[in-house]
Structure formats: C-alpha cells, structure tokens
Amino acid sequence: MIAVLKQNATNEQIENLTEWLEGRGLNVHLSRGEFHTILGLIGDTSKVDTELLEGLEMVESVKRISEPFKNANRQFHPDDSIIEVCGLKIGGPNFQIMAGPCSVESEEQIINIAKSVKAAGASILRGGAFKPRTSPYDFQGLRADGIELLLEAKKQTGMPIVTEIMNANHLDLFEQVDIIQVGARNMQNFELLKELGLCKKPILLKRGLANTIQELLMSAEYIIAGGNRNIILCERGIRTFETYSRNTLDISAVPILYGLTHLPVVVDPSHASGFARLVSPLALAATAAGAHGLMIEVHNDPVNAMCDGAQSLTPEEFTLVSQKVGRIREVL
Amino acid sequence: MIAVLKQNATNEQIENLTEWLEGRGLNVHLSRGEFHTILGLIGDTSKVDTELLEGLEMVESVKRISEPFKNANRQFHPDDSIIEVCGLKIGGPNFQIMAGPCSVESEEQIINIAKSVKAAGASILRGGAFKPRTSPYDFQGLRADGIELLLEAKKQTGMPIVTEIMNANHLDLFEQVDIIQVGARNMQNFELLKELGLCKKPILLKRGLANTIQELLMSAEYIIAGGNRNIILCERGIRTFETYSRNTLDISAVPILYGLTHLPVVVDPSHASGFARLVSPLALAATAAGAHGLMIEVHNDPVNAMCDGAQSLTPEEFTLVSQKVGRIREVL
Amino acid sequence: MIAVLKQNATNEQIENLTEWLEGRGLNVHLSRGEFHTILGLIGDTSKVDTELLEGLEMVESVKRISEPFKNANRQFHPDDSIIEVCGLKIGGPNFQIMAGPCSVESEEQIINIAKSVKAAGASILRGGAFKPRTSPYDFQGLRADGIELLLEAKKQTGMPIVTEIMNANHLDLFEQVDIIQVGARNMQNFELLKELGLCKKPILLKRGLANTIQELLMSAEYIIAGGNRNIILCERGIRTFETYSRNTLDISAVPILYGLTHLPVVVDPSHASGFARLVSPLALAATAAGAHGLMIEVHNDPVNAMCDGAQSLTPEEFTLVSQKVGRIREVL
C-alpha cells in the first residue's frame, strides 16, 4: 500500500503516522520528493481501512498494491478451484451448461423443459422459485412450491438444480437444492452473504449490474470468510448507456477474473442481453473467451412464459447453441 | 400502453392478441401503417407485464405511456406527501437536516456529535449501527449496541433518530427508531421492502448506485403496496465513469422526482461525493434544486472516525453549511 | 412514429397538430384513452425532428418506430454489404484481420511488423501516422512521414493499408491509403464525416467511447448521405465504471449491428481492453460472436513501443491468436 502525503505535511505529522502504522505491524519506507512525500507500506495491509487513511488531513491519496481480497486471490492460490455438484465438476478444464426456465410455473412445464435441456447437453437445471421483480405487481414466483417442483424434476432427470435465494430465513427450504444462487440485486446483501458463508453448499454468485469486478470478489470473500469456499462466479451484464441490449455483457470480465481469482466463472447470456436472438452469439463468445460454463434460459413456450419470455430460447434453439458451444470448446 | 407489431404480423395473430388483451379488460385501438401496425391499449395497464408482451413473436416493441408506479405517482396524488417524525414534518414546504456520524462508535462520541449538530441546526440525528461494508475485514458497526447508544442520544437531545436496517430479522431492534433507512445496496432487496411495507414507521429509501429513478419509485411502490405510505426518498449519487468523486450526484433527480411523485426527496452530499471539501457546495446545490432535506455526515474527529472519515464535516464546518442552506431556503 | 399527447390537450390543439403533420405528408391515426390520446404517424417520418415534436406543450412523449437511419438500415437493404479493398472482401462470409503497430515509428519497424503479421495471417496492415493523444505532451505520430512509410510497407508486402485521419485538410495525403480510419473521438466530427462522404474510399468508422449503436449508424448515415457507401463499422469498447480494463468491449454490439445494418462489423480487442493479456480471449470471443474481421495491435518490441505498448501483441502471440481465430471461423 502506498500513501502519498501532501507537500505541506510536517515532519512531526509524518513521524506520528509512521509510528502508528508500524504499531499495526507494517514496515514503512519513506521517499521524499520535490512535490510529495511517499510512504510505502509493506506487510499485511488487507486489514488497513483505505478510507480511514485517506481521511487524514496530511494524506493526498492512497493506493492499494495487493488486491484487498485474499482468499479469492489467485496470487495466493494459483491452482483453479474446482467445485463439485452431485459428481459434476465446474472449474479448471470442466465446463457445464445450466439451463431451464426463468420461473418454475408448473410441474408439467419444469419436467418437460428439464428433459429437453438434458437431452440437448445441459447438465444442471436452473429455474426460479423466488423471483426478484422490479414491480410489486409482477409475478413473484411459486416460492416454496417452486422448489418442490424443481426437486421433482431433479428426481425424474437426475440433474442437480440451481435456484435463487432472496432471504436467509428461507435457507431450510434450500436444504436439497444443489447450488444456491445469489442474484445480481443481492450481490451486496452482506447479511445474506454471511449466512451463506456458514453453509457448505455451492453458491452461484452473480455480479451486480453496477458492481465492479473487485466488488464481486469482495462479496465472494464474505462467503469464504464465513467458511464456504464453494463459489461459482457469474457475469450477467452490467448497466451502461446502451439501450439496444438490456444490459451490456462484460465479456472481458471472463479473462480478467481468470487472472485475478482461482474461482470458476460462468456467463449468463440470457439476462445480459434480454433478447433470445442475441443469446447464441453471446454464448459462443463467452465460451471462446474461456468461461467455465453457461447459464441459459430455455422455455418450451417462450411466448407464454410468465417472465423473461423475450430472452428464452426454445429447446430446439438451445440444442443448436449447445452443439456449437461444444465445438468451440474443442478448438480451445 | 402501445404495442408496435412487426410488418409481417398476420391478421389472425392480430385478432388473437386483440382478443386476449380485451379479455384483460383493456380497450384496443388498431392503427395500420405502411411498415408497422400499432395497438394502443387503453385502460388499467399497470398489471400488464411489458416483458411478456415483448416476448411475443409478432411484437416489435412495447412502450408504457402511464408510469408503472401508481401509488407513488403524482399524477394520481397531486398534493405533496408530508411525513411526520416525532412532530417534525418532511415534505411540502418543510425542510429538515439529518446529521451525525457515519458509524456510532461510543456513547461519548454520539452524544457529543448529537449536541453539536442540534446546536448547528440539524433536527434529526443520523448514525450507523449496522454498516454495509464492501470488505468483510472492515468495521461492521456496533450493531444492536449502536442502536442503544442512538436511543440514549435521542433521550439526551430530544432529536429523532434515523439508522440503517440490513436484515428484516432485526426489525424488533428498530422498535424505537424513528426513521428506518434502507441503504443503496438494499434498494432492490425486495424481501426487506415487503417487510417494511408491513410496519408503519417512516422509511428513508436510498437510491441504488446503478438504479434508475423509475426503479427507485418501483421500490417505493413495494413499500406502499404493503400498506406503508411514509416514505422519504434519498438521492445519494450514482455510479459513472468519473473518478474524481466517489459517485456522481444526480442533482437532476431532485426536480425530476418532484414532477413524478408526491413523496419528499432528500439529498446525501456526503456519500455522493466522498470528500468533505465537496459536501458544502453539493448541499447548497441540492437545496437550490428544491430538495426537502439533507443528510450530512458530521464527526467530531474525522481523522479518527472508524469509517467515512474522508467525507465527514467537523461540527464547525457543518454549522457554516447549515447557515448558508437556511439563507438559500429563504431565496426560494 | 407515435406521439403521446397530454390528458389536457384540447380538441383544437389536436386538430391543429394533425393538420400540420398531414401537411408534411404523414397519415395520422388518433386513439383516445382514459388518460392519454395517442397519434400514430404513418409515412416517411425520417425527416421529422423528434425533439421539435417533444417540445410542443401538448405532447408528453414521442417514440420512433422505424429507426432514423435509412441507408444503413438492413430493413431496406437486406443483403450484406461487401466492401472491396485491393481485391480483398470484407463483409458477408468474408473475414479479414487487420494488424500492425499502434504507431508507425520507423521504416525498419513497419516493414518488419508488416512482414510478420502477413506471415501470421493478417491481410491488411494497420499503423497510426496521425495519432490522437489525450496529452499534448505525448508522441503525436510521424504524420505525413508515417503515411510514406506505410506506403513503402505496402509496396514491399502487397498488403493494403488502413490508417487514421484527424483532419479533412489532410485528405490528399491519404490518396494512396486503402482504408481511411475515423477514430472513436471523431465519430461525431460531422464536418469530417461529410468530407469522407464525398470520397469513394472505404472508411473504417470506429464507435465512440460513449456513443450508442444508433449514433454509430447515424454517423455512417452521414457518410452514405454524401455518396460513399463503403463503410466498415468497428466496435472498440465503450466507457463504463469498470477499471480493470481500459474500456468495456460491447460484444453484444456485433450481433445487434448484424440485425440492424447491412454494413460489415469488425472488432478491435486491443483498444477495447488495453492489455495484451486480454487481446486473445476477446479476439476469439468477437470471432465467435460473428464479427466480419478483427483489428489487432502487433509490435515487434512492445516494451519500447512509442505508444500503446501495454496492449500490443508480439508477432509470436499474434500468430497463435490468428490460428485459433481461423479454427473458430470453421466452427461457425
């Protein structure tokens, strides 16, 4: 960590600050320049509050050199983490496709779709039971009943299931869920993250619409700090000024995360784009960029889907995507 | 609501869609053009799911004409809402300043600051007990103890208190809190909003960093839909590409919200800017733009504050701001 | 085009507006609703100024249905445009890689790199002679001499060249340049676009950092309106809040543009990311998303490059990317 001091910092101020920092176990190196004095802080700075330091009157700016995430950091854990779900592996050389409807709507619907996507190459079934909706007047999901129906689909197809949690109080409903999803809007719901750190289940952590890659990793760090290292990161588009797509898929996040962390990264082209027509090119792009998996919305009857119909593929369309993805995987 | 159909929509498709929409109690007006056919949907469209309609193959785009928020909409409730807190009024011609430290740190600290800001013109005491922090390794607040200390400060100064909730399970700890704050990161924590709709306390609802003004109003709508109309909106900066300020204060949100909703709007220049030096000009700007109040971080010893020291005013600085704000209020 | 009128629009106002619109050759269809009246405007609305209409007191909002770009619109020209450059084709099924240094620095440098990238699969040589730099104190390019050196490299390798123009006054220096590049910062330099509309050379039009896809197409429309239909669009990253990459590559722009326009689209992963390490995954992603070509910075000695060294590939790295791109092209 580097602290740049103002030109007018007095010797006494500098000495006091140096003493205070050394009291926290850091080594301090001083460089005096024509316009600024620089303190290089060496040691474990992950627990130093940058903002506190910036608040000091004599300090002009502070720059972290090590990333503030430690457990999620590839620098300290060079090998890829591989997350196991019912015998399937995600991460490293292992690639999985999660597919299914936005919302679970009925037993018939979820079972049909589950069978279709399995046949087409998906290995994990997605489906929303608790649905975060911008409007209180929109369909909010089947909630506990939706989870029951997902479990029935799992029983009939053997596919592990992933579904979103919105409230830590619901955790016992998720006992048989295989992967618990934290949605984009809850990426910084720290109370929820702390609870998920205490369970051992794999967590699919979606990046928030306006969250930086570093904030995504800090949220992963919350879960790991609680004791749960089974985290799959998910890029699903960020908010920009462009309006032709619902969000802007930050495809660069895939190789950037690969460099920063050992955790696997999957991409959700359905929410990123908001339009079925864009899902296939974005799924192929994510695969080519090195993602460890995909999460794709598929619906047997998109026109009558209770939400997100506009971005859902039909099982036939999904089959084509799945085949091309497989062939791109072979190239890499 | 207007639905623009694709050029190749067949007569049969159009008739089926018209019938389906009429079955939902809407009147449908058809305009046929050279390139497109347009359906004008008249009636109560607040419960029609726009995305579902856009998902239909024959539909090119859908445009809402009435805003999707109804209870928060000034069109249906032209008079300003005035929120009462322990005899104080916020909204309409009434202006209040909320001030206090980012975090409650000790009894001495909160009582001292409370007395200072009251003397300087603040009418409501702010202070964080539960703190949402990006890093799990940063100070997380005194939690329940922090609320106790705020209540002690209230007892000694007579000021009502506002503090942030992060988990609906904590609601009974907030029984004597006067205004419950929903932080920016929880603006779309819909499970929390639903719970707050069931209580009767005033809610200070902060806009999320990447949330549109419409989404802010939809979140207010969640609370009102539950039965609680006591909502104060808060603009606190949005995330942009600019890095000289922590966030970008969206000052236009003040007059825009004034036009769209009857709910009062306060501005938090401390979090919007992140630097004490910017707080005074932004506080004056917000007042001039027509805000119904301000929320300002004040600390007796910013350099040693446990968080947000960089953006806290000293009591002396706050006194100056408070005086200038009063004089601008007289001009308006 | 749809104009939504305010509830309080009088019959007389509506009649006057209708008459005025009909005087411009439009058919007007009226739908009256409980809260709003809607005018559907049918006919050639591309010359109606939306903002002017929105300025009318009785009008609440205006929505275009047809896109405002006409000559670039795929709706009216369904077949892919194919741009020819010295016998090479870009667009439709034809894919080309443009590669070379950020800046032309010396004869030896540009000739060496040209030979390397040609051997590795590039078909067009890029190189900056006029360089737009944020700082007046940074290297501004070899200017006219740089173009001379590019022409020498063309002579020795047979590769057509693409280089950026910053000033219409320099057009005669570009007489033997094969593709004239308009940089991101000049995408809305309309005076320059008008001049380029008058020449017949292929134009590589880069999307501005904060420009929408629609604005990119409107800038293409400026060039076509002048008589030059030889336009290649280029996505090179947009400005967002994320700081780990220099810009955010908007990969969705590739399939979106494919739907909206007949013009070919190439992607520049070097400027989009700003880091050599990210160029390969983004180049593969762009190829998989359906781009018609790539533009990649290659330097024989990135460490000593006079600009953009951080994002340049070595010839060896470029060879690997070029091979993988070819294999992904086979999959599609």
Place this chain on the structure above:
Amino acid sequence: MIAVLKQNATNEQIENLTEWLEGRGLNVHLSRGEFHTILGLIGDTSKVDTELLEGLEMVESVKRISEPFKNANRQFHPDDSIIEVCGLKIGGPNFQIMAGPCSVESEEQIINIAKSVKAAGASILRGGAFKPRTSPYDFQGLRADGIELLLEAKKQTGMPIVTEIMNANHLDLFEQVDIIQVGARNMQNFELLKELGLCKKPILLKRGLANTIQELLMSAEYIIAGGNRNIILCERGIRTFETYSRNTLDISAVPILYGLTHLPVVVDPSHASGFARLVSPLALAATAAGAHGLMIEVHNDPVNAMCDGAQSLTPEEFTLVSQKVGRIREVL
C-alpha cells in the same frame, strides 16, 4: 509518479529501469516489500508516458501523483484566471449569464431574443450558426449567414457573442466572434484544439459526454500549449444510464474543477437536462455550487424552434431564473 514492480522482477531488470529513468532526469527511490517492489519517481514526470511504463513486462501498475496537466493546474497557478470579453469579466468573483437560442434562425428571431435576454440580465448572447446534429437529415444551422446575424444582434444590443466552431477551416468567419465555443463532440478533436491554441480569442470548451474531468483539463492544456490561455470550461452533462434526463448534470464537477484548475467554469443546464422544466432548478443548483456563469437556451417561440425547442425557456421564464440566480449569488 510511482511504479509498482512485479514480485518476480530481477535485480538486473530493476537496475536497468532505474538507469533509464535517471537518464530522463528523474530521481528514483526504491522500496522493497514482501510482495512488491516500489519505485518512487521524483522530478518532472509530466513528459513520461504512463502507458509506455505500464507496458514494461516487470511493471504491475503505475500511478501519477502530480496531475498530468501543468498549465491548467491550480497547484502551479493558485490565483483564479479571469477572462475578459469586450470589457466583461468571467472568473474569480465575476459571474456572467450567456443566453440565447439554440440556433440562429432569422434576423428578427435573433434580434428579438437578444433584446429580451439582455433586459432579463444576460450579458453575453449565445446562438448556434454551425450545428452538430446526430442525423444528417436534421437542420444543420445557417452557417456563415448565422454568424452575420449574430454580429448584427451584437451591433444592435452591444452584447458580445459566443458561437460554436466545427471546423478549423472556418476560423476566418469567426474573426469578429467574441468567444469561440468548442462543442462536447469536439472536445477531443485535437487538430481543432491545436488551431485554437494559435488564436488569442477566449474559448468556451465544453466537456464531452463521456469525458472525465481530467480529459477536459488535458484538452484545455492542448489550447494553452499552443499559446492561448483564455479558456472558459463548461460542464453540460455526462452520459449515464438514467433516461428521464437527456444527460446527467455532473454538479460535482464545479467544485472539483475549482480545486484542480484556475480556469473559470460555467454550467449549461439546458443541454444537461434536455427539458425546460429542469433548467431553472439546475441553474440555481449550479450557481449555489459555485459556477462562474451559466449558459441557457432561450427562445421566443420554443414550440416552433428549429432545434432544442424542448429545452428552451421563454424570455419570461428566463427572467425569473435570472432574478433567483442573482439572489443566490448574494447569499454566497
């Protein structure tokens, strides 16, 4: 300037780099830490290319400590610059309002508006002759004739005039123009900036929609580097995800620029918001935030204006704004 080296940098690499930097006249201070080695570079670093340094393999990141703009920097020129225009002063304690139509449309129009805004308190007349329009099919301004009409209005009212240049070739048409405006889209048209550096006229430099405050100052630096120090900066809104306003006025830019530069800053609330209803609150906010002036669109007949009618005030509305602005100025 600080360069953070990678953990695996060899002693030989560090020595070579140190030597190379010392050869450029810099003093180099070395701090070795557990994970990183830090070089503190002391001396005149304004001509070191940050990107070149970042391109070196052994370098992890580079941080400037001094701002890269030197002539525009308040640190080296602590006193406010005051720009004189026909005897009027802008900057320091002097405040001026520029008002007039978006476009000059006719002699009658511009003379009438000029008289109205002068009577209402404006001191400088604005009006567009050359108009940058997104669409080639929209009205492009009266061009040279527009400047003639502005000069006639100047003659009749005595007001100095400000109007936009889009092409350095037009400079002789601007010989009698008092302030030359560089529009947002041309803020990084460096060829134009260089030409304006050679003339002595005051330049009103508007911030680009996606340009940082630092880039705005670097563009000012281009003009100063050419020899022209008469620069007025203008904040006119940046592009964000919010759609209720055309752009997002970055009100914080006013106090931030005040801290960074000695140049005066004016605010254009008309282009920032896009709606007449928002102009008054934003004009008051900008005044309260400390702007040195305002630029406001006024039209005698907004409904029939040839562009930007939606955001133009009537002379009556402008009179009210101008009065309130004056009273807020008294408070400050």
